[in-house]
Every structure is written in C-alpha cells, then in structure tokens.
Amino acid sequence: MSTPPPSDASRRPAHGPPAGAVTSKEPVSEAAIARQLASLSWPIIGLNMLNVLALAVDTAMCGRLENAEQALTALGFATQLIFLLMVAMMGLVVGTVATVARSHGAGMPDRVQHTLEQSAQLTVVLGLVVAVLGNLFAPGFVRVMGGSEPVVELAVEYLRPMLWATALPYVNVLFGAALRGVGNTKLAFLIALLINGLNALFNYGFILGNLGFPALGLAGAAWGTILAYAIGVTTMVTLLVRGAEPAIRLQLRLRRPDLPLIRQLVLIGWPAALDMVVLNAAFLSIVGMLGRIDEVAVAAHGIGLRIQALAFVPGMSIAQATGALVGQALGAKLPERARTVLRASLGLNLGIMTSLTALLIGFDHEILGIFEVDPDGLLGRHALEWMHLLGYGMPIAGAHIAFVGLLQGAGATMVSLRINGFVTALQIPASWLLGFPLGLGAWGVWAAFPLAFVIKVVLSYRAYRAGTWARTGT
Numbered sequence: 001m002s003t004p005p006p007s008d009a010s011r012r013p014a015h016g017p018p019a020g021a022v023t024s025k026e027p028v029s030e031a032a033i034a035r036q037l038a039s040l041s042w043p044i045i046g047l048n049m050l051n052v053l054a055l056a057v058d059t060a061m062c063g064r065l066e067n068a069e070q071a072l073t074a075l076g077f078a079t080q081l082i083f084l085l086m087v088a089m090m091g092l093v094v095g096t097v098a099t100v101a102r103s104h105g106a107g108m109p110d111r112v113q114h115t116l117e118q119s120a121q122l123t124v125v126l127g128l129v130v131a132v133l134g135n136l137f138a139p140g141f142v143r144v145m146g147g148s149e150p151v152v153e154l155a156v157e158y159l160r161p162m163l164w165a166t167a168l169p170y171v172n173v174l175f176g177a178a179l180r181g182v183g184n185t186k187l188a189f190l191i192a193l194l195i196n197g198l199n200a201l202f203n204y205g206f207i208l209g210n211l212g213f214p215a216l217g218l219a220g221a222a223w224g225t226i227l228a229y230a231i232g233v234t235t236m237v238t239l240l241v242r243g244a245e246p247a248i249r250l251q252l253r254l255r256r257p258d259l260p261l262i263r264q265l266v267l268i269g270w271p272a273a274l275d276m277v278v279l280n281a282a283f284l285s286i287v288g289m290l291g292r293i294d295e296v297a298v299a300a301h302g303i304g305l306r307i308q309a310l311a312f313v314p315g316m317s318i319a320q321a322t323g324a325l326v327g328q329a330l331g332a333k334l335p336e337r338a339r340t341v342l343r344a345s346l347g348l349n350l351g352i353m354t355s356l357t358a359l360l361i362g363f364d365h366e367i368l369g370i371f372e373v374d375p376d377g378l379l380g381r382h383a384l385e386w387m388h389l390l391g392y393g394m395p396i397a398g399a400h401i402a403f404v405g406l407l408q409g410a411g412a413t414m415v416s417l418r419i420n421g422f423v424t425a426l427q428i429p430a431s432w433l434l435g436f437p438l439g440l441g442a443w444g445v446w447a448a449f450p451l452a453f454v455i456k457v458v459l460s461y462r463a464y465r466a467g468t469w470a471r472t473g474t
Contacts, residue, residue: 091273100181101327127167300382323409353398360391393450403460
C-alpha cells in the first residue's frame with residue numbers, strides 16, 4: 001500500500017536538529033572549514049580511486065584470455081556505452097546531494113528521509129529504463145563505433161547482464177551521494193572497499209575459471225561485478241536500515257511519487273547531466289581532430305586520459321565534499337559560511353593540484369615507463385606533449401573544479417552548464433585553429449584544453465561574485 005509524502009509540517013524537526021546538521025550561526029574559521037573539508041574529502045578520494053582501479057583490474061584479467069585483443073576491444077566499447085548511459089543518473093545524484101545537504105543543514109531530517117526515498121524509487125525506475133534501452137541499442141552502438149562482428153558478440157555478452165543489473169550500481173551511487181550530503185563519506189568508502197575486493201575475487205574466478213568457478217571469459221567480468229554489487233548494496237541497505245548513519249533513517253517502503261520534489265530534482269539535475277554530455281563532446285572533438293593529424297597522437301591521447309583520470313581524482317573529490325558543505329550551509333541560511341567553504345576548497349585544490357603538476361612534469365619519463373612507452377619514440381613524444389600541457393593546466397583546472405563544487409552544492413547547475421557550454425563552443429574551434437591553420441598539429445589541438453580552463457575560472461568567479469547561486473536550489 002502506498003503512503004502519501006510527508007506534509008511540510010512533518011518535514012520540520014520534531015526533536016531538534018539531526019546529528020551533523022549546521023546548528024551554530026557563529027562564524028567558523030577558514031582553517032576549521034578546511035579541516036572539515038579534508039576530513040570529508042579523503043574517503044571520497046579513496047572511493048573514486050577504487051572506481052578507477054576496478055576497471056583496471058577487469059582489464060588486466062581480461063588481458064589474460066586467449067582472445068585478449070578482441071575481449072579488451074569489446075570491454076572498451078562496452079565501458080563507453082555504460083558511461084554514456086550513466087549521464088542521467090549523475091544528474092539525479094547532483095539534484096539529490098543538493099536537496100539532501102540543504103535539508104540536513106536546515107535541521108529537517110524528515111525532508112532528508114523523504115528525498116532519499118523518492119530518489120531511490122526514481123533510481124530503480126531509471127535503472128530499468130536504461131536496462132531496456134541499453135539492451136535494445138547495445139549491438140548497434142558497438143557496430144557504429146567500429147566494432148567487428150566478433151567484437152560486437154563479445155561486447156553484448158558482457159553488456160546484457162550488466163545492463164539488466166543497472167539498478168544495483170545506480171542505487172549504490174545514490175546512497176553514497178546521500179551520505180555525502182549529510183557529511184558521512186566514510187561509510188560509502190568502506191562499502192566501496194567491500195565491492196572492489198569482491199569484484200577482484202569474483203572476476204578472478206568467473207573470467208579465468210579459478211577457485212572452482214566456471215570460466216566465462218568476458219561475460220564472467222559482468223557476472224563477477226554484478227555479484228559484488230549485489231552484496232555491497234545489500235550490506236549498505238542493511239546498515240542504513242539499522243541506523244548506521246543517524247541522519248538517514250532508511251525504511252524499505254513504497255512511497256507515492258512526490259511530483260513537486262521529483263520536478264525539483266530534475267530541474268537541478270538535468271543541467272548537470274547535460275554538462276557531462278558537453279564535456280564528452282569536447283573530448284570527442286579532440287580525438288576526431290587528432291585522428292586527422294596522426295593516429296599515434298590518438299594513442300598518446302588515450303594514455304593521457306588514463307593519467308588525467310587519476311590526476312583529477314583528488315580535485316573532483318574535494319569538489320564533491322565542497323558541494324555537500326555548501327548545501328548544508330545554505331540550508332542553514334549561512335551563505336557566508338558557504339563562501340568560506342569555497343575559499344578553503346580553492347586553497348586545498350590549488351595546493352594538491354600544484355603538487356601533482358610537479359609530479360607529472362618532474363617524473364614524466366617514469367610515468368610513461370609504467371605504460372612501457374619509449375619517451376624518445378613518436379608515441380612517447382606525443383604523450384609527453386599532452387602530459388606537460390595537462391600538468392601545467394592542473395592548478396587552474398583545480399580552481400575551476402572548486403567553483404563547480406560550489407555551484408552544484410547550491411543547486412545552481414544551470415550556471416555551470418552555461419559556462420561549460422559557452423567555453424566548449426570556443427574550445428572546439430580554437431583546437432582546430434591551433435592545430436590546422438596555424439600548423440601546431442597535435443600540440444595545438446591539446447593546447448586549447450588548458451586554455452579553456454582559464455576562461456572557465458574567470459566566468460565562474462564572476463558567477464560567484466554575482467551571488468545568485470546562494471538563492472538557487474531548494
């Protein structure tokens with residue numbers, strides 16, 4: 001039997017604010033905020049690193065198969081499709097974090113609970129929609145991307161079970177985001193440790209036929225991952241139902257859809273989802289231009305993306321923690337505290353990203369050695385060009401990422417979309433101009449990427465100074 005959503009009166013706290021809510025109206029020092037931000041960030045950094053490493057583990061194990069080349073190609077196509085289909089879910093996550101954080105900061109535990117219940121139901125529905133559409137279009141997608149029929153067959157063997165189980169990783173991401181919104185990032189990190197450990201164990205068994213498991217090849221990677229997520233999500237739900245996080249009182253019950261709340265989540269989330277599409281379009285344009293210059297440059301770009309994925313993890317993780325603290329501060333009607341959070345985030349991000357710049361530039365040859373690439377060869381020279389441009393641009397990228405955390409936490413996702421859309425509309429022709437008419441080749445195509453972050457920071461700072469973000473959202 002469905003139950004109605006709680007009324008506005010029931011969303012107000014009955015016994016005082018929940019644990020962790022912003023209760024003091026007194027100014028908090030930037031040093032104290034920085035410590036809180038760092039405490040929230042390190043588990044998110046660990047969680048995001050685990051997500052990056054999980055794919056590396058699957059790739060390494062599939063590389064041991066007899067048909068390794070075809071299996072790895074199929075896995076690459078399948079991963080691209082899964083990431084593409086994840087866009088809508090990431091929009092829902094941004095809307096949920098902003099709403100949960102504001103409600104938590106305002107001391108409204110019933111509102112937090114109601115938002116999580118509605119978001120969880122919406123996540124399951126979204127997972128089912130993605131499962132159906134993904135299975136319908138998966139073979140065609142792999143063919144359009146250039147996969148041969150044997151590769152298409154392998155990719156579909158992997159994708160079918162993964163897509164039907166889409167709701168499992170989606171629910172895991174949602175609960176992790178809700179926990180972040182109430183200031184608990186450690187529980188999601190511990191669940192990620194469990195999932196990644198089980199994923200490695202099950203895939204070792206299912207892919208290669210070890211530990212008494214059947215050898216299922218690439219399809220085994222899907223079944224191992226699904227089983228790991230099933231155990232992880234069950235553990236997470238059990239812990240939340242039993243009160244592992246006092247600010248979230250999860251109850252397994254069906255709620256009647258709250259259309260105004262769902263509309264609010266969509267309004268906050270869809271610009272963030274479209275933002276990801278815009279960013280992916282920028283990356284795809286770079287690959288297309290590099291392909292016209294030199295296929296070796298495309299390979300170098302692929303190496304650079306793997307390095308970038310790891311290098312940007314700390315900054316993106318700090319931005320996620322920034323969004324949670326900003327949402328809590330705005331929920332408590334403390335915009336000045338939100339500004340303090342941004343200043344602390346900028347300092348932390350700039351410090352970490354600058355340190356990573358020194359590592360990328362100072363140990364560039366050693367990093368290339370991990371990929372067994374000769375730095376004096378054509379591939380190595382292209383990879384070094386990209387690494388250096390990436391490295392020198394990381395501090396300014398870190399500053400932009402901090403502003404993104406502020407805007408997403410405030411629910412001002414449309415502002416971020418406008419900035420990225422405008423700058424991407426400049427970046428793509430700039431890459432073409434530098435790479436082709438000006439004759440700078442691959443270096444010119446890449447150079448527009450860090451230059452774009454300079455414009456993004458300027459526009460983000462102007463948006464911050466305008467202050468409309470503090471009045472946006474829930």
